[in-house]
Amino acid sequence: MKLEGQVALITGASRGLGLEIARTLGAEGASIACVxxxxxxxxxxxxxLRGKGVDALATPADVTSAEQLESAxxxxxxxxxxxxxxxxxxxxxxxxxxxxTTEQMxxxxxxLNLKGAFLTLKYALPHLKKQRRGTVVGIAxxxxxxxxxxxxxxxxxxxxxRGLLESVALEVKRExxxxxxVAPHNINSAGRAIAPGSEERDRNxxxxxxxxxxxxxxxxxxxxxxxxxxxxxxxxxxxxK
Numbered sequence: 001m002k003l004e005g006q007v008a009l010i011t012g013a014s015r016g017l018g019l020e021i022a023r024t025l026g027a028e029g030a031s032i033a034c035v036x037x038x039x040x041x042x043x044x045x046x047x048x049l050r051g052k053g054v055d056a057l058a059t060p061a062d063v064t065s066a067e068q069l070e071s072a073x074x075x076x077x078x079x080x081x082x083x084x085x086x087x088x089x090x091x092x093x094x095x096x097x098x099x100x101t102t103e104q105m106x107x108x109x110x111x112l113n114l115k116g117a118f119l120t121l122k123y124a125l126p127h128l129k130k131q132r133r134g135t136v137v138g139i140a141x142x143x144x145x146x147x148x149x150x151x152x153x154x155x156x157x158x159x160x161x162r163g164l165l166e167s168v169a170l171e172v173k174r175e176x177x178x179x180x181x182v183a184p185h186n187i188n189s190a191g192r193a194i195a196p197g198s199e200e201r202d203r204n205x206x207x208x209x210x211x212x213x214x215x216x217x218x219x220x221x222x223x224x225x226x227x228x229x230x231x232x233x234x235x236x237x238x239x240x241k
Contacts, residue, residue, distance in 0.1 A: 003219055005029065006030045007033065007080045007085065008030045008084065008086070008218070009032075009083055011036070012036060013035055013036055014036035014037070014039075015036075015041060017089060017139065017211070019034075020210075021210070022045070024214070024215045025087075025215055026049055026056065031056070032049060033072070035061050036060065037062055046058045063117075063120060066123075069120055070123045082127060084131075085136075086125075086128070086136045087139070087214060088136070088139060088165075090117075090120075092108070093109075094108065095154060097149070110153070110157050110160070113161060114161055121136070129172060134177045134178070135177070138164075138179070140162055140181050140183040141184065144161060144181070144183055165179050180217045180225070180228070181227070182210060182217070183231070187207060189207065202234045202235035203234075217229075
């Protein structure tokens with residue numbers, strides 16, 4: 001197993017892509033700290049991971065709360081004595097034309113998608129730097145690179161995330177901590193069944209597709225660092241017209 005002995009902290013790990021990343025890294029031998037809001041969903045996710053033989057811990061936190069995130073990171077380090085991997089996955093999408101974007105929507109997207117990543121890094125990075133190795137993977141979006149109508153607030157949060165991570169990458173490289181950005185597009189987040197070989201299949205990624213890429217980044221040799229990877233389904237990417 002490529003990640004045996006490593007400890008990964010994953011935000012937004014109680015469902016969807018975050019939980020799939022937890023499963024994939026756990027299957028490669030990593031111990032997993034699952035960060036998400038406290039509740040039955042988080043407890044069920046951790047129980048499911050443990051049922052598959054993964055050494056998993058629920059570290060409940062609202063990622064927009066500095067106090068809760070500091071506690072969650074501390075709980076993971078207290079249990080395993082270190083951190084090796086941090087996956088910044090917590091986030092959401094809401095859209096509206098700019099003039100119809102409410103202040104509440106703006107605050108939600110900036111706080112969850114950007115502030116949550118900042119706070120996670122603030123409390124996790126000292127542990128990676130201390131051991132002079134580690135991997136950070138931020139889950140962005142094609143919205144971090146191109147604007148889309150009806151998505152100004154979301155794009156602002158993801159462009160901000162990209163700027164945050166590219167800056168942090170330069171700050172921590174001397175401590176041999178590598179920072180990568182994964183920017184997916186068109187995820188079948190609802191988990192609906194899609195027939196192999198169908199047109200719909202060509203237009204949708206599965207969470208497992210992104211999780212496999214994250215695992216590859218985390219398992220790369222220590223001297224290898226991936227900057228930014230965009231990943232999209234065959235029929236939904238950049239096309240010549």
